[in-house]
Every structure is written in structure tokens, then in C-alpha cells.
Amino acid sequence: MANCDLCVVRNRAICAALDAEELEALNAIGRTRTLKAGESIIWEGEDSVLVANVIDGVLKLSTNTEDGREQIVGVVYPSDFIGRPFGGTTEYGVTALVDSQVCVFSRRDFDAFARTHPALEHKLLERTLGELDRTRRWMLLLGRKSAAEKMTSFLVEMVERLGCRTDACKPGERLLTLPFSRQQIADVLGLTIETVSRQFSRLKNEGVIDLPSRRDVTIVDYQALVAEAG
Amino acid sequence: MANCDLCVVRNRAICAALDAEELEALNAIGRTRTLKAGESIIWEGEDSVLVANVIDGVLKLSTNTEDGREQIVGVVYPSDFIGRPFGGTTEYGVTALVDSQVCVFSRRDFDAFARTHPALEHKLLERTLGELDRTRRWMLLLGRKSAAEKMTSFLVEMVERLGCRTDACKPGERLLTLPFSRQQIADVLGLTIETVSRQFSRLKNEGVIDLPSRRDVTIVDYQALVAEAG
DNA sequence: CGAGGTCTTGACCCCGTTCAAAGCACGTGG
């Protein structure tokens, strides 16, 4: 059984709307679950049976066409909410990109709890409105940006979302450890893996980034990145 | 001053959550407004100062890159909600595609009213969750579909959203009056106006649709459309 | 009837995909 007092996202997740007593009631219907990288907890097209808060890790939301093309439609981080409350089927799968930890609720239980706790619903509404804004901004990238703009926009977003280590770097540089494979980056940006790889190579040749290992990126010239993101 | 009792979207908009007394209170802070085709009520990047319910018409939500490329990120119909409650700036402009009528509230007034009426917030939450699902599905189209698939998906969506007249048609055919110009269709699909035009011509030549006038489309073979939408 | 905007069509080209092969990191077993 989860102990919310010790929860690292206690004050950032939607649970922040609740007082100690309410939190205990929510705690009673939830349980924490660990996911290995690559493991899914929700599948596209299924009935929505569970919802969850992300405690730690990074997860992708993705849809596929019948013939197997994939599009990643969202990426969630600690304190984010996942799943589809209030009926209907889940329109996209949810899969851990790295080892993750989530706080899971049965959708039925959560729905009932939420309907009787307006402050929680309010937090969820604010979060959903924010997610909708973010998603719509991403549509501009998918519909109208070139491969170069997509790549640089992606790296800028990663810097903002993940934060960076500046230690172990030359002054002005930042180190980024991506939670994505090349294929997953392609699925986020609506490109092929080859185009993603070529863009990485180009940025490296131009001295804007460096690539110490497969998952690591050193940001050498952040301004150039922002300028090219459009 | 609006009279909610006569409102045609009374039972479908978020207002459906309210009883007669509450409705009167909401009525007191709202007013109806008429928009001509092409007129905007919200501009991208501005502070969010107003929200509204759509009573009649069709409106687009759109963002632009600095160099003028446009992407339409949403289309709203009667009973839909527009604007960004609970702080922040509006991330996209809202513009009428055809002559429209909306029920406008100051964002401050609406926020305060919503926070004290959980049933209204709940309706808004359900609506926002639905809109987020719809938006994410559209991302698959933008990121992964070909021009032909985009075009046919668009026409299928239009049939579902607008309904069709089957009178004044041969048996099995349906007539569709689009609220979009060719350029706007291109901005929805992430294509150029020329590609949209070519796809229309192709579908006409293949006998799948007919084009009696600029804004009208006759759906001759709906199954073929669905099959090609992917 | 003419002017201006929207839409269609054609010709060409380029960006990103496709197809193919080679390089690289990492784990496993000899």
C-alpha cells in the first residue's frame, strides 16, 4: 500500500488538492506499480479500466495505423496523470520508456472518488487543459515544420522538460540523457529513423551538439538550437 | 441579454449541468455575440480574457509560425466550448469560418462561477478530455498519413460532424457543404492548397465524389472513402 | 463586362523516404 506522505510527487500531482483525510481515502483505493522499460500498462482500443499518477520515470502515449505506422501523441513525466476517466475506451497505448513507477487506480473507483471531490476534479481539469494546449502546439510541428525544425524543437523541448546536468561539461554546455531511442524520436516527430539520424549527424558536424553515446546529447550551442527551431 | 431557456444548445453545452436558478446566475454574466465569417474573437498569444460557448456556426482554432505558416489545431461546432479558463495566455486564435453566434463570458467571471459550481466544472472536464482524445487522434493523421489518406480522413470526419443531406441526391449519395476554403483544408491537414486541389480532382475522376460547386461535395462512394482513409 | 479572388492544372524540383549495407555497442559462450 502506498504511503502518500512519502510520495515525491505529493505536492505536484493532482493529489495536492486533497487534505490529509481525503488523501488517506484515495490512498485506500490506489496502489503503486513498477514498470520495466518497454512495458505497457494501457493498450490502445481497450476499455478504460485504470488511471494512474506517474511517480517516477517517463512514459509514451501512442497510436498506430492498421498497417503498423506509429505516432507518439504524448510523453508523460513524474506528477502527470494518465488514463481516461469518465467512460469510453482509451484511444492510445501507454508504455514505459524507462523503468518507471506509477500510482494506479481502478477507473471506476477513481471516477467515484473524483465526482465527490471537486477540488481533485479541478486540479485534473487544469492539468487536462494544459495538456491540450501542449498537444495543439505539437500539431504545428507535425503539420508545418521541416525535419530540421522538428529535430531542434524536439531537443529544445527535451532541455526544458528533463533539465540538464551542467557539471561534467565545459562551461556553457549541458548534458542531456534522452529517454528515447532513435525510432521513438522518429515516432514523436513524424519522421523516419534515418532522417532523425541524419539530423543528429548534421547538428554534430555543425558543432551545435555533441553525441558522447547513443542516449546522450551534449548541447554545445543552445541559442543556435532555439534559433533553428522556428 | 441571453435567454437560456430558448437557447438551442441548452441541453448539449456545459450549461446542461445547471438547474434553473444556477442558469440564471450564469446568464447574468454572459452575453451573446454574433460573428461574421472571417472574424476573430480570440488572438494567439494574448492573455486569456474571455471564454464562450458556441451557439451556432463553425470556428477554427489556429496557430502560426513566425514566418506565417498556419496550422489549424481544432474546429468547433455548436455546443462546444472555446477559450482557456484558469489563467495563462491563449495559445491559438479563434476565428469564425462561417457566420456564427457565441455566448461569451469574461474569463474572470467564468472562472469564479465555475469554481463554485462543481457540476459545471465536471461537464467542462468531460468535454476537455474528449477534445484531447480527438486532438491526439488527429496527430496520427498529421504525422503519419499520406496526402490521399489525409484527404479521405478529412471527408469522412466532415460527414460525421456535419451530417449530410440525402434529399436532392441520387439514392446512396450524400451532399456535404464544407465550411472550409481549399486553403483552410490545407491548413487542417498540413498540406498545400495545390495538393488538396489535386486530391479533390483525383477523387472526382475516380468517381468517389462529385464537386457541384466550390464548397459542395457529393459523396458518391462513402465506403471507398472510408477504405482509403486508413 | 471587367477586376480580383479562389481554385485548378501543369512542369519541375527538392526534401524526406526507401532500400541496402556497413559500423558500432553490448552480451554470451567458448
Add this chain to the structure above:
DNA sequence: CCACGTGCTTTGAACGGGGTCAAGACCTCG
């Protein structure tokens, strides 16, 4: 410790879908 296999990534070469540029057709309204 090295040989080998496997999966991911990079790179190259060729192709083609959709963009770009330009001209012409079609509406609509003064």
C-alpha cells in the same frame, strides 16, 4: 580474452510524393 551474434545506429545511393512556381480557368460581385 576474444569470437560471434544481435539489435541499434549511421551512412550512402536512388527514388518519388508532395512542394514550389507559374499560368490559366472559374466565380462572384461591383
